[in-house]
Amino acid sequence: MAEAWTYQAAPSHEATGEEWTTQGIAVLTAGIVWDAVRVPYTPLGADLDRHADQGWRARPGTPGPVMSSGVPGRHFRFDKGRFSIVLPPAPPGVVPYIAGWSEERLLKCPITRRRVAPGIAYVDETPYDRDSFGVLWARYALRPKQRRGTPQLRNVHPYRQRRAMLNMMCQVCSRTPPDPHGPHLFLLRDSCGAVREGERTTSPPVCVPCAAISIQLCRALRGGRFVAAWARRVPAWGVVGPLHHPVTLRAVPGCQMEQVKYGSQWALWVRAARTMGELRDVTAADLDREFAALGRDRLEEEFARVAELTAVA
Numbered sequence: 165m166a167e168a169w170t171y172q173a174a175p176s177h178e179a180t181g182e183e184w185t186t187q188g189i190a191v192l193t194a195g196i197v198w199d200a201v202r203v204p205y206t207p208l209g210a211d212l213d214r215h216a217d218q219g220w221r222a223r224p225g226t227p228g229p230v231m232s233s234g235v236p237g238r239h240f241r242f243d244k245g246r247f248s249i250v251l252p253p254a255p256p257g258v259v260p261y262i263a264g265w266s267e268e269r270l271l272k273c274p275i276t277r278r279r280v281a282p283g284i285a286y287v288d289e290t291p292y293d294r295d296s297f298g299v300l301w302a303r304y305a306l307r308p309k310q311r312r313g314t315p316q317l318r319n320v321h322p323y324r325q326r327r328a329m330l331n332m333m334c335q336v337c338s339r340t341p342p343d344p345h346g347p348h349l350f351l352l353r354d355s356c357g358a359v360r361e362g363e364r365t366t367s368p369p370v371c372v373p374c375a376a377i378s379i380q381l382c383r384a385l386r387g388g389r390f391v392a393a394w395a396r397r398v399p400a401w402g403v404v405g406p407l408h409h410p411v412t413l414r415a416v417p418g419c420q421m422e423q424v425k426y427g428s429q430w431a432l433w434v435r436a437a438r439t440m441g442e443l444r445d446v447t448a449a450d451l452d453r454e455f456a457a458l459g460r461d462r463l464e465e466e467f468a469r470v471a472e473l474t475a476v477a
């Protein structure tokens with residue numbers, strides 16, 4: 165079944181046949197906090213493997229609406245003078261790890277009624293289509309970097325988002341945290357003040373250097389419109405995705421990105437597109453102190469590392 169799914173997701177029959185026989189099924193291992201992210205699709209991008217060769221080079225000026233508009237030569241200073249060091253300019257062309265790409269689209273899969281319990285299922289469902297909470301996940305193409313098309317920076321790839329939340333990886337550079345037990349740094353848009361205890365988010369953590377990049381390049385955060393906090397624990401709360409009607413099984417209009425708690429009644433009828441975590445043991449993060457502790461030279465080195473890791477091949 166996974167093989168058939170692989171063929172469905174791949175651009176050509178020949179390429180997939182070769183990839184299927186030479187690489188086998190993909191398992192994005194995780195499991196530190198939640199469940200393993202299992203993806204029945206073999207031609208994975210190299211950046212999906214934390215041990216992969218990161219040989220690609222930065223390509224300045226890559227188009228994209230959110231993270232690509234670095235201003236070379238202009239040094240960033242937070243407008244209220246909040247940072248005691250002048251941040252190095254963020255590298256242009258950074259495409260966050262969790263970003264969506266034009267060729268990694270939602271795959272159309274017929275929905276049916278689940279046999280073993282109430283809820284929706286895929287006609288050709290595999291064990292890899294559900295997370296360990298039993299929730300069905302949307303199927304998205306997952307391609308090697310060279311075949312992803314162009315970055316869609318307003319979109320998020322569900323599998324990469326899920327993997328980043330699962331392992332508390334940096335959502336920009338995909339680095340795993342120095343201590344899997346936390347605390348983890350979260351950088352959120354300032355929509356309602358400081359990050360609150362128990363606040364829910366689908367935004368995976370960032371490492372400190374990527375926080376310094378994000379506040380310069382991410383449109384949603386620029387101009388100081390961000391809040392930062394450390395969370396020691398981030399238990400899985402639920403998922404976000406479209407709801408399906410229990411009678412018609414059709415997607416419910418106006419419920420395309422509903423927040424659904426694990427174990428709730430609607431968890432049976434959602435097709436998850438994001439994992440949602442709950443921020444626990446929250447303390448405000450002093451980014452000024454974090455940036456100063458790294459220092460400008462180290463930040464420059466880290467920016468170069470991130471540029472190399474995240475650039476479009």
Ligand SMILES: [Zn+2]
Pocket residue numbers: 334335336337338339370371372373374375470
């Ligand atoms: Zn990072």
